[in-house]
Amino acid sequence: MDMIALEEIRRVKFRYLRCLDLKRWDEMAETLTADARARYGTPSYGKALEFDSREAIIEFLRTTVGPGITTVHFAGQPEIEVDGDTARGTWLLQDKVIVPEHRVIIEGAAFYEDTYRRENGAWLISDTGYDRLYESMTPLDDLPGFKLTANRWSTPA
């Protein structure tokens, strides 16, 4: 078992996820191969979300996960199989999206199915996607006393 490869693959995934929640799109691009594919199984957009290049993935996220949206993507339970310079991995994801303007909280869980590729000694994500266990929407109007006491992405009124 190649423990170094496993750690490096976990690290590139953690960096991808951190950059997503911190909206660091340029740094996030460094975690993907140029030909990276992404398939996000969320019903929120009314159509399948499929992208076939690093550029398309980053462009979608940059324009969609804007400053009015707070996201938390927490993935764990990695089961990773390394085969030379490629690898496959499964992860459990729990995510939460808060959209104050639309007064809604979206929560969900899913299993990621990823592939990774080692390029010039560095492991990158070459394919990522997930199937939902569930996804839910809770309108904040159902919780009249709910308060966001901190929000990194709020625009103070």
Added chain:
Amino acid sequence: MDMIALEEIRRVKFRYLRCLDLKRWDEMAETLTADARARYGTPSYGKALEFDSREAIIEFLRTTVGPGITTVHFAGQPEIEVDGDTARGTWLLQDKVIVPEHRVIIEGAAFYEDTYRRENGAWLISDTGYDRLYESMTPLDDLPGFKLTANRWSTPA
């Protein structure tokens, strides 16, 4: 420190948890010793849940965590001590159970206390159980706008 054993033990636990949420009972059985014990400290069933064999554990889960129940079991923070061909481990668990038919969401957290045994070179779970930090029930009637926008286990009406 036996890093390979630590990784193999994490892997068998992640597989157990993934099979639980995906209701893959036959595959889940492969993560347990034949004499595996389980003690689940949930009050939901009104009595202690204790099982003394792999067969009894899988039979309970197969008949209880049915197709109308969506579960997410997310465990992390492993503290594992290996001693030859046995090991002990503590994990933090966060779990969420959605039962649309009963219009209820159950959430909780607990610390797992497990033991593991190496049989024919493969680490298996020989004892698992947890004590709750908390468990809560939220009736969906309190959230009239709540919607499940995705649910792997829903039966379309």
Added chain:
Amino acid sequence: MDMIALEEIRRVKFRYLRCLDLKRWDEMAETLTADARARYGTPSYGKALEFDSREAIIEFLRTTVGPGITTVHFAGQPEIEVDGDTARGTWLLQDKVIVPEHRVIIEGAAFYEDTYRRENGAWLISDTGYDRLYESMTPLDDLPGFKLTANRWSTPA
């Protein structure tokens, strides 16, 4: 890459977090250097929470996170860089605090920024702090059917 150091650092962090949720303050002190600093970016106390010694951190937690408060601190996605006998680490934290007496649930997420130091062969936390992605308060009065069916820290009435 020093895999042993990475595992030892993860372990001291997991122990710190477990002791926090189990209110084991004396054991928690063993995870910190004597000169440990902590900065918790929560707005809940109306002022910055900054502490400059192990003693001050433990004293604050011992007196603040009392028996009427149930906490769950779940951290993952460690990105740790070891440099000799010091290290830096980033983690994603999701936390939940239930205060039945005040009928409120506080939830949040944050990125930890820690430093670690190896003293007499043991890795300890020398600096810990986090910036919030978000923090929310939900009054239980908004959820009239909400029930705590288990609570390790409840005082039975």
